[in-house]
Amino acid sequence: MKLRGYTLGILSAVSYGLIPIFILPIKQARFSVDVTLFYRFFFSALMVGGYLLCSGESFKINKKEAFILAVLGICYALSSEFLFLGYDFLTPGIASTVLFIYPVIVALIMFFLYRERLTKLSIFSLLLAFAGVIVLCLKGNSMEINFAGLGIVMLSSLFYALYMVIVNKSNMKVSGFKLSFYSMFFTSVFFITKTSVAGESLAIPSLSLFLNFLIFAFLTTVISSLCLVYAIKYIGSTPTAILGALEPVVAVMISVLMFQEKFTANLSIGITLILLGVTLNVISDRKKINPI
Numbered sequence: 001m002k003l004r005g006y007t008l009g010i011l012s013a014v015s016y017g018l019i020p021i022f023i024l025p026i027k028q029a030r031f032s033v034d035v036t037l038f039y040r041f042f043f044s045a046l047m048v049g050g051y052l053l054c055s056g057e058s059f060k061i062n063k064k065e066a067f068i069l070a071v072l073g074i075c076y077a078l079s080s081e082f083l084f085l086g087y088d089f090l091t092p093g094i095a096s097t098v099l100f101i102y103p104v105i106v107a108l109i110m111f112f113l114y115r116e117r118l119t120k121l122s123i124f125s126l127l128l129a130f131a132g133v134i135v136l137c138l139k140g141n142s143m144e145i146n147f148a149g150l151g152i153v154m155l156s157s158l159f160y161a162l163y164m165v166i167v168n169k170s171n172m173k174v175s176g177f178k179l180s181f182y183s184m185f186f187t188s189v190f191f192i193t194k195t196s197v198a199g200e201s202l203a204i205p206s207l208s209l210f211l212n213f214l215i216f217a218f219l220t221t222v223i224s225s226l227c228l229v230y231a232i233k234y235i236g237s238t239p240t241a242i243l244g245a246l247e248p249v250v251a252v253m254i255s256v257l258m259f260q261e262k263f264t265a266n267l268s269i270g271i272t273l274i275l276l277g278v279t280l281n282v283i284s285d286r287k288k289i290n291p292i
Helices: 002-016 019-028 033-055 063-086 092-099 102-114 120-137 147-170 176-198 207-235 237-243 246-258 265-289
Strands: none
Touching (some): 002 246, 019 033, 019 207, 033 176, 033 207, 063 092, 102 147, 237 265
């Protein structure tokens, strides 16, 4: 069971880290990002919904749950949109790494809004993560990065952190699969509304692009989400969260190998500091729950 859990945790992280493979060619073709994200989450909702049907689980939710799930969908939608907007300003490797500081932002939200205490290890992890972001901002000896892009990706990380906090504090009595289905469904509603207001066409110009959307949804959303649910079931949330450190590593490898991103010393040091900071933050959170 442990081996299966670790395997699923790694698979979840790796599959999510594959996002640049699908999104960058679409952006380079100047296809609408909003339409792309609509199809990503719409197809994902259909796949997870199909699983719920096959498993015989009810789709029923009450009004309070519907409201919370709609808010979660909006948070997820904004996180995705800001991340992909960030790709216009930052390299995929840097953007994916900055996004990964969301556990640190969760810790700060819990401290300021819910007065959860920060241990010394938590504070040290925060400093490491922010030091990593600063190093990513450095180009040579000067600050020569697009700070608009950095701010956009930080917003992506913030909305994902809010998603995590709401899930944690809402106390909804719904399964992980039902939560994933409705989050994806409301996220797709957000993007279909946005594209309708903008008057964008939902037409998919080619079969290859249609298949791209299907594989994009299946690999980076459905597989990632389902593997995450089972990994947490088998090995717990803390080891699974630590394995999530593979997400930006995979994204950086793809960016370097496929999209000619330069693997600089600053990128290496920044990634290391952020991953170390996030890992310590997760361990610190575990210690608060189970003090030695």
